[in-house]
Amino acid sequence: MMADSGSEDAAVIGNTDISSAEAENNLRNTMVEKGTSLLKKLEITVSEAEKRTGKNSVNMQETYTVYLIETRPADSGSEAGTPVPDMLWRRYSDFELLRTYLLVTYPYVIIPPLPEKRAEFVWHKLSADNLDPDFVERRRVGLENFLLRVASHPLLSNDKIFFLFLTDEKGWRDAVLETGFQDKVDSRLKSLSASFRVKNPDKRFTALKQYSDELNAVISQLLRVRARVADRLYGVYKVHGNYGRVFSEWSAIEKEMGDGLQSAGHHMDTYAASIDDILEEEEHYADQLKEYLYYTEAVRSVCRKHELLQYEVEMAAQDLAYKKQQREELVTGTVRVFSLKGMTSKLFGQESQEQREQRLAALEQGIQEGEELLKDKNHECQEFVQSAWKDIERFKEQKDRDLREALISYAIMQISMCKKGVQVWSNAKECFNKM
Amino acid sequence: PAVRAIRGGALRTMAVQGSAADLSVPVLDLEEDDDLEVFSKNTSVADGSPLPTSPSSMTNQYHLDREDPEESLEQNPEERERDLFITVDNPESQVTAIETFIMYRVLTRTTRGDFDSSEVEVRRRYQEFSWLRSKLEESHPTLIIPPLPEKFVVKGMVERFSEDFIETRKKALHRFLQKLSVHPVLSHSPHLKAFLTAQDLTPHKKQGPGLLSRMGDTMRSMAQSMRGVRGRAEEFSSLQDYTDRFNSTICSVDRVTQRVIREQKEYLDELRQYSPTYSQWAELEEGLSETLKGVARSLDLIGQETEGQVQELSEVLVPVLHEYVLCADTLKMVLRRRDNIQADFEVKNEALATRKVEQETVRVCAWVCVCGCVRLQEEVDSLADRLEQANVALRADWRHWRSSLRSDIQTSLLSTAERNVQYYEKVCIQYTHT
Numbered sequence: 001m002m003a004d005s006g007s008e009d010a011a012v013i014g015n016t017d018i019s020s021a022e023a024e025n026n027l028r029n030t031m032v033e034k035g036t037s038l039l040k041k042l043e044i045t046v047s048e049a050e051k052r053t054g055k056n057s058v059n060m061q062e063t064y065t066v067y068l069i070e071t072r073p074a075d076s077g078s079e080a081g082t083p084v085p086d087m088l089w090r091r092y093s094d095f096e097l098l099r100t101y102l103l104v105t106y107p108y109v110i111i112p113p114l115p116e117k118r119a120e121f122v123w124h125k126l127s128a129d130n131l132d133p134d135f136v137e138r139r140r141v142g143l144e145n146f147l148l149r150v151a152s153h154p155l156l157s158n159d160k161i162f163f164l165f166l167t168d169e170k171g172w173r174d175a176v177l178e179t180g181f182q183d184k185v186d187s188r189l190k191s192l193s194a195s196f197r198v199k200n201p202d203k204r205f206t207a208l209k210q211y212s213d214e215l216n217a218v219i220s221q222l223l224r225v226r227a228r229v230a231d232r233l234y235g236v237y238k239v240h241g242n243y244g245r246v247f248s249e250w251s252a253i254e255k256e257m258g259d260g261l262q263s264a265g266h267h268m269d270t271y272a273a274s275i276d277d278i279l280e281e282e283e284h285y286a287d288q289l290k291e292y293l294y295y296t297e298a299v300r301s302v303c304r305k306h307e308l309l310q311y312e313v314e315m316a317a318q319d320l321a322y323k324k325q326q327r328e329e330l331v332t333g334t335v336r337v338f339s340l341k342g343m344t345s346k347l348f349g350q351e352s353q354e355q356r357e358q359r360l361a362a363l364e365q366g367i368q369e370g371e372e373l374l375k376d377k378n379h380e381c382q383e384f385v386q387s388a389w390k391d392i393e394r395f396k397e398q399k400d401r402d403l404r405e406a407l408i409s410y411a412i413m414q415i416s417m418c419k420k421g422v423q424v425w426s427n428a429k430e431c432f433n434k435m
Numbered sequence: 436p437a438v439r440a441i442r443g444g445a446l447r448t449m450a451v452q453g454s455a456a457d458l459s460v461p462v463l464d465l466e467e468d469d470d471l472e473v474f475s476k477n478t479s480v481a482d483g484s485p486l487p488t489s490p491s492s493m494t495n496q497y498h499l500d501r502e503d504p505e506e507s508l509e510q511n512p513e514e515r516e517r518d519l520f521i522t523v524d525n526p527e528s529q530v531t532a533i534e535t536f537i538m539y540r541v542l543t544r545t546t547r548g549d550f551d552s553s554e555v556e557v558r559r560r561y562q563e564f565s566w567l568r569s570k571l572e573e574s575h576p577t578l579i580i581p582p583l584p585e586k587f588v589v590k591g592m593v594e595r596f597s598e599d600f601i602e603t604r605k606k607a608l609h610r611f612l613q614k615l616s617v618h619p620v621l622s623h624s625p626h627l628k629a630f631l632t633a634q635d636l637t638p639h640k641k642q643g644p645g646l647l648s649r650m651g652d653t654m655r656s657m658a659q660s661m662r663g664v665r666g667r668a669e670e671f672s673s674l675q676d677y678t679d680r681f682n683s684t685i686c687s688v689d690r691v692t693q694r695v696i697r698e699q700k701e702y703l704d705e706l707r708q709y710s711p712t713y714s715q716w717a718e719l720e721e722g723l724s725e726t727l728k729g730v731a732r733s734l735d736l737i738g739q740e741t742e743g744q745v746q747e748l749s750e751v752l753v754p755v756l757h758e759y760v761l762c763a764d765t766l767k768m769v770l771r772r773r774d775n776i777q778a779d780f781e782v783k784n785e786a787l788a789t790r791k792v793e794q795e796t797v798r799v800c801a802w803v804c805v806c807g808c809v810r811l812q813e814e815v816d817s818l819a820d821r822l823e824q825a826n827v828a829l830r831a832d833w834r835h836w837r838s839s840l841r842s843d844i845q846t847s848l849l850s851t852a853e854r855n856v857q858y859y860e861k862v863c864i865q866y867t868h869t
Binding site: 211214215218219221222225226228229231232233235236239240242243246247249250252253256257260264400403404407408410411412414415418419421422425426428429432433435 | 677680681684685687688691694695698699701702704705706708709712713715716719720722723726727729730733841844845848849852853855856858859860862863866867869
């Protein structure tokens with residue numbers, strides 16, 4: 001099923017007749033090459049989709065779609081015949097669960113996004129219905145893409161749970177729940193939406209977050225406008241179909257002009273019909289943009305996670321400093337900072353020596369713990385920054401590569417559309433000439 | 436050039452230079468001055484009679500045309516040797532105490548001897564164009580007079596003095612005079628000449644009322660002949676049929692074209708927002724920037740070219756289609772008038788037949804009867820003549836019109852198709868650069 005071209009980006013530019021399926025394959029091959037051992041060992045596809053009905057969690061009947069995941073050893077070609085692939089069925093919510101697990105477990109990684117839950121940025125001819133076959137097909141492609149991205153990630157591909165997702169139909173759910181990641185989900189949600197201010201933000205992360213937000217805005221805008229443009233272009237092409245009908249009528253009453261009009265009419269029909277394929281291919285381009293739109297959300301959450309860690313470091317440091325100050329005051333007997341204890345001891349008399357020593361001991365312990373905590377937090381933060389930044393660099397390269405390829409295949413699509421246009425109208429010209 | 440003498444008139448014809456076919460176009464023979472006056476008298480139809488005064492010369496001219504039916508269809512009227520060039524331009528508004536209106540400059544260049552000078556300029560308003568057309572219709576009831584742009588625009592709140600409206604009208608008026616200038620019969624009409632040359636049309640306009648009342652007569656006789664035309668020749672029935680179907684078809688083509696323009700404009704509106712978004716994105720990126728800018732540029736080009744397409748349609752195809760929509764109405768009227776002429780003839784003919792029968796069966800005073808019969812016979816003969824001429828004129832002009840239709844439609848459709856090809860070629864190249 002995979003193309004054996006193993007082509008690099010450069011080859012794409014020269015080939016003007018590349019189809020969207022081929023472009024997909026090129027992307028996949030690139031992922032394999034830059035990817036990891038998992039993808040080199042295992043071929044993964046999401047090959048089919050099926051409708052099922054069953055009872056859901058609130059015991060109501062519902063219709064949903066399941067997707068068939070097939071895996072087979074990558075070097076199957078050399079063996080005698082193709083071995084039977086392992087297969088299992090998963091539904092969209094299973095994918096969501098997997099992704100949430102990954103988000104929580106690898107907070108410093110930009111986790112690949114899933115295809116959209118509901119159809120967004122639709123133009124009027126496109127169905128917004130989740131059960132629509134075209135939507136299901138595009139989602140199937142998106143899910144496959146997701147799996148391939150995870151499988152080609154240096155860290156994520158080694159995850160046990162991911163492997164079970166691909167291979168163990170029944171046991172996977174229990175395994176993932178056993179990791180206890182669910183506990184972290186709530187706190188993560190809370191932390192990501194909490195507002196706090198970091199005193200010394202890391203400039204790189206600030207810049208990245210800003211870029212990510214701006215990219216999100218611009219791609220959203222682009223997708224919105226593109227949908228409207230597609231809608232209008234559809235109108236232009238289809239209206240020309242009316243010429244087909246009218247020229248046909250006209251040819252019936254004319255002697256000399258009849259033939260010319262009739263054949264020109266046929267070309268107008270062809271022209272009008274051509275827009276359906278053109279726009280279907282463009283949806284693929286839109287999907288590629290959407291993937292990166294959702295990627296920006298993943299980038300944002302990594303930045304936020306870092307902010308949170310940074311904040312925790314600052315808090316720990318602040319807390320430690322405060323405790324140290326308290327100790328100093330206790331030792332020297334000076335009250336530099338207003339405190340209720342200080343006031344009450346002034347009002348109600350000094351505490352006893354024993355009490356003071358107790359307090360001092362508690363503080364010393366607190367300070368020690370605080371220092372440990374600060375050290376840990378700092379360490380955590382630094383490690384996070386290191387891992388995250390490595391992944392961010394990887395992501396940036398991937399993004400530039402993928403988007404350039406998407407834009408180029410968009411241009412190629414447009415070229416092909418123009419060539420068809422030249423063809424049709426030249427034909428029409430000839431018919432008019434013969435009139 | 437071979438010159439063919441025509442019996443009974445000084446109308447001369449010259450074969451078109453350089454053309455293989457023996458086409459005849461009435462052109463003033465400048466070498467023989469003594470023919471000049473005779474020529475102008477012969478083609479004058481302004482004396483109240485709705486028919487050319489030398490019917491035989493007219494008939495002969497159409498005989499010549501009929502001999503070469505194929506060629507007359509193939510050759511573009513514009514390709515024949517032209518001696519009358521008219522342009523309409525320079526609209527200016529005139530303000531008087533009572534009203535405001537637009538005057539157009541009508542410039543005529545000609546080599547015809549019956550014009551006082553080779554170049555004449557006058558200023559005319561729409562009303563005067565309208566006058567010209569009415570006079571031509573009166574004089575030539577079964578010729579297909581080119582249409583004028585509409586007096587009012589029904590749909591939309593179009594300002595009478597908006598630039599677009601004036602421009603469109605000016606172009607249509609220009610086309611109107613163009614068509615007249617190459618028409619074998621109409622281009623020699625004295626009404627046209629007066630329109631083109633008289634600095635003040637008012638004295639000419641005063642000839643109106645008498646003819647208008649005659650038009651009223653025609654209307655009344657039309658009501659009389661509502662019983663239908665008997666024995667209408669198959670050829671005219673099929674023309675009627677064609678006219679009806681042509682009417683609905685040409686209106687459809689016009690409507691479709693209007694819709695295409697509308698859709699293109701809406702597409703253009705959305706496109707205008709699409710390209711800047713790519714530019715915006717390019718600002719954010721480093722490595723991707725060039726590619727994004729390339730796409731933005733291509734989209735800008737698409738916008739420009741789409742504008743060009745809309746312009747092309749509006750300026751070339753739409754005016755032509757519109758003209759033929761109006762022509763469809765003219766065709767109907769022309770056929771109806773011809774039917775009326777036939778009806779008039781048939782009514783009188785029947786009366787004559789009845790009279791003759793009476794004469795034989797009832798022995799009334801012979802002399803009165805005979806006189807009456809003779810008079811009636813004369814009337815019938817003249818009506819028969821009139822009918823025959825009307826038919827001939829119609830047939831010939833129908834061919835002329837059909838030939839114009841074909842060449843106009845072909846030219847404008849070709850132009851549209853060519854524009855579209857160019858559009859796609861240009862966009863293709865631009866995207867290849869990306």
